[in-house]
Amino acid sequence: MAQEHHSLTRLAVALTAAVLLSGCPAPSLRPASPSNSSAGPLYPAPPSPSAPSQRAPPPPRENRLSPATGSLVTQARTLMSHGDFDGASSTLDRALRIEPNNPLLWIELGRLRLAETDAHQAEGCGRKALALASGDQGTQRQAGRLLADALRAQRRNQEAHEVESQPFMQ
Secondary structure: OHHHHHHHHHHHHHHHHHHHHHOOOOOOOOOOOHHHOOOOOOOOOOOOOOOOOOOOOOOOOOOOOOHHHHHHHHHHHHHHHOOOHHHHHHHHHHHHHHOOOOHHHHHHHHHHHHHOOOHHHHHHHHHHHHHHOOOOHHHHHHHHHHHHHHHHHOOOHHHHHHHHOOHHHO
């Protein structure tokens, strides 16, 4: 038993010497308290994606019609030009069922409502299109023009002027 104890002591001395010679810190039997830790993290955290200096501006967005809705818009315009407002309206409703969040379709429907002299409905379409067009200045401008026209048709000229003075309208 004494010989076994002596072997373990020699092994412990040898391991301690190996650790010291390797330059690695010896393992602590007690966990280090966070207040005693003066060194920072071993690896720095990656930069936050929301850091202002690191964030690239988002690419400009451009709304487009899908081939299906583009075809329906062409059909609706043809119907409008022949005075078939009901047919144009149902055709645009079909297009909106396909792409309900496409501001270009809301602009088309608003133009149709203005042609039908329903300025109140045209205003609602213009506001919806403007809300959906964020990031696409060209579409925002079209929606703003529709909204201003609808407001003027309701004799709300001051509000129309306010819409036209917005930065996206320049």
